[in-house]
């Protein structure tokens with residue numbers, strides 16, 4: 001079994017090297033057949049990996065990504081926002097009907113932790129989205145996040161091993 005990699009610098013570097021290989025993995029997963037069977041395997045691997053990683057010691061997603069925020073979620077954050085409301089609105093960039101934060105790292109990341117944790121957007125709660133149904137539909141996003149999130153990185157590598165071992169049988 002591939003060893004877990006947690007070092008963010010190594011993960012970012014490997015993401016460039018593995019870029020083509022990850023798209024090949026997507027092709028292999030598409031031809032793998034029944035999506036429900038793939039979901040079962042991928043979700044099991046993703047959970048095993050996530051259980052071994054402490055997000056409070058990472059927070060890389062909060063540093064380099066910006067979540068999608070609905071207008072309802074903007075209101076939810078405002079319930080605990082300590083600053084001026086207009087100042088907060090200036091930190092938001094409209095994205096269609098939703099918003100994202102203009103700057104990164106996220107303004108709510110304090111000492112490596114989310115300071116609005118109980119009021120954080122769904123996109124933050126769900127990230128890195130590996131548990132969502134129809135794994136293959138999320139693959140483009142997972143490949144984009146492979147160099148950012150250790151959970152995604154290690155899950156895709158274990159999945160790659162799994163596919164190889166199945167095709168050898």
Ligand code: SF4
Nearest residue numbers: 062106108109114124
């Ligand atoms: S709101 Fe919280 S969980 Fe979401 S990006 Fe900001 S710090 Fe991270």
Ligand code: SF4
Nearest residue numbers: 055058059060061149
């Ligand atoms: S979800 Fe991924 S990138 Fe975000 S803190 Fe957890 S391991 Fe790090």
